[in-house]
Amino acid sequence: MLEVFFDYDSVIHYEFIPEGQTVTKELYLEILKRLRDAIRRKRPEKWATNDWFLLHDNAPPHRALFVKKYLARHSVTTLEHPPCSPDLTPADFHLFPWLKMKLKGHCFVDSDEVI
Numbered sequence: 001m002l003e004v005f006f007d008y009d010s011v012i013h014y015e016f017i018p019e020g021q022t023v024t025k026e027l028y029l030e031i032l033k034r035l036r037d038a039i040r041r042k043r044p045e046k047w048a049t050n051d052w053f054l055l056h057d058n059a060p061p062h063r064a065l066f067v068k069k070y071l072a073r074h075s076v077t078t079l080e081h082p083p084c085s086p087d088l089t090p091a092d093f094h095l096f097p098w099l100k101m102k103l104k105g106h107c108f109v110d111s112d113e114v115i
């Protein structure tokens with residue numbers, strides 16, 4: 001599985017989750033810590049003014065009180081993801097077409113080859 005965080009310009013942070021591993025609230029929190037570090041390094045102007053926000057879906061680790069407290073403690077603005085939205089998600093609109101273009105014509109034997 002791929003956890004990916006991006007903005008209007010490019011991918012900011014991504015992590016491959018090993019096959020069979022569940023994304024728990026603890027794992028998601030560690031990923032968010034690394035995301036914050038990536039934003040600090042790759043978007044210093046956004047980091048300096050805290051001019052960024054997080055949109056994630058309604059997966060249980062994303063909604064965990066443990067995670068919400070961390071985000072609040074670090075003043076991370078989150079946008080609520082509607083549970084049943086007819087609109088395209090940002091990944092459908094921005095990320096997936098880019099990935100499709102980059103991967104077009106490539107055949108992979110297994111998931112390790114993709115990574």
